[in-house]
Amino acid sequence: MTKVLVATVKPFAEAAVSQIKTIFEKSGYDCRFFEKYETQDDLKKAVVDAEALIIRSDKITAEIMDAAPKLKIVVRAGAGFDNVDLAAATARNIVVMNTPGQNSNAVAELVLGMMVFQARNHFDGKPGTELKGKKLGIHAYGHVGQNVARIAKGFGMEVFAFDPFVDKKVIEADDVSVFDNVE
Amino acid sequence: MYRICDYVSLHIPANKHTIKSINFALLSKMKEGGTLINTARKEVIDEDGLLKMFNNRNDFRYIADIAPDNREIIENEFSSRCFFTPKKMGAQTAEANINAGIAASKQIIAFLEKDDKTFQVN
Numbered sequence: 001m002t003k004v005l006v007a008t009v010k011p012f013a014e015a016a017v018s019q020i021k022t023i024f025e026k027s028g029y030d031c032r033f034f035e036k037y038e039t040q041d042d043l044k045k046a047v048v049d050a051e052a053l054i055i056r057s058d059k060i061t062a063e064i065m066d067a068a069p070k071l072k073i074v075v076r077a078g079a080g081f082d083n084v085d086l087a088a089a090t091a092r093n094i095v096v097m098n099t100p101g102q103n104s105n106a107v108a109e110l111v112l113g114m115m116v117f118q119a120r121n122h123f124d125g126k127p128g129t130e131l132k133g134k135k136l137g138i139h140a141y142g143h144v145g146q147n148v149a150r151i152a153k154g155f156g157m158e159v160f161a162f163d164p165f166v167d168k169k170v171i172e173a174d175d176v177s178v179f180d181n182v183e
Numbered sequence: 184m185y186r187i188c189d190y191v192s193l194h195i196p197a198n199k200h201t202i203k204s205i206n207f208a209l210l211s212k213m214k215e216g217g218t219l220i221n222t223a224r225k226e227v228i229d230e231d232g233l234l235k236m237f238n239n240r241n242d243f244r245y246i247a248d249i250a251p252d253n254r255e256i257i258e259n260e261f262s263s264r265c266f267f268t269p270k271k272m273g274a275q276t277a278e279a280n281i282n283a284g285i286a287a288s289k290q291i292i293a294f295l296e297k298d299d300k301t302f303q304v305n
Contacts, residue, residue, distance in 0.1 A: 140194040
């Protein structure tokens with residue numbers, strides 16, 4: 001039975017844990033959870049027989065990979081993957097993946113939430129300002145940026161973006177104005 | 184963009200091209216009263232430049248869910264102009280956990296059973 005380890009210092013929400021378990025059980029995999037561990041040494045011991053690894057912000061170094069000789073794949077549940085040593089993984093023939101877009105609305109809602117909190121002076125009772133009519137610049141128009149634009153438009157903000165890696169037409173299709181220069 | 188926007192929200196990855204790229208030279212271009220939001224990566228901020236910005240521009244605000252290493256200095260001296268969540272909070276919703284957890288699980292099965300490498304990053 002293929003062994004999957006879900007190693008998370010910051011555990012998934014209970015509902016997510018339950019659904020991950022169900023998916024692997026139905027497919028005949030042995031899925032274990034290793035949560036809230038304290039040190040990288042603890043992680044090294046836990047990965048010994050893992051063939052597949054799901055992580056969040058957990059650091060997967062060459063040392064961790066060397067402790068997991070059967071490891072074939074690491075999936076970072078999230079967009080950023082700078083917590084995984086990609087060169088070390090490639091050298092060991094380990095595939096690394098992320099899950100782009102899956103967290104993007106959550107991050108975007110936090111952006112707007114924090115903006116309201118700051119605009120209202122941390123809710124200290126003094127008059128603040130509104131977001132409506134203000135200009136928002138999105139620096140990099142990926143999944144999160146697109147969701148920020150969508151929500152900001154709901155607030156009545158004027159939305160701009162800078163992203164040299166995204167086709168201008170894609171950004172403009174969201175009724176977002178494009179800057180060619182970040183400054 | 185930094186010159187005309189009231190708010191600038193960062194969504195750049197941390198890599199050799201972007202680490203410390205949000206520096207004083209760029210931040211000093213920000214519009215008066217501008218707010219920078221960072222839910223991306225701590226490393227993309229030049230923290231010395233950030234502190235210089237707080238010191239030089241009393242209209243500048245910075246809010247983030249990844250606090251800088253000089254958090255204590257900034258919070259002590261400029262408390263009304265900054266906010267940092269106690270922990271990185273961006274993806275901390277049940278919905279995001281479920282979405283990402285399910286996607287990760289399905290990607291592992293697809294890779295091991297069908298050699299599907301669609302989301303490979305290395």
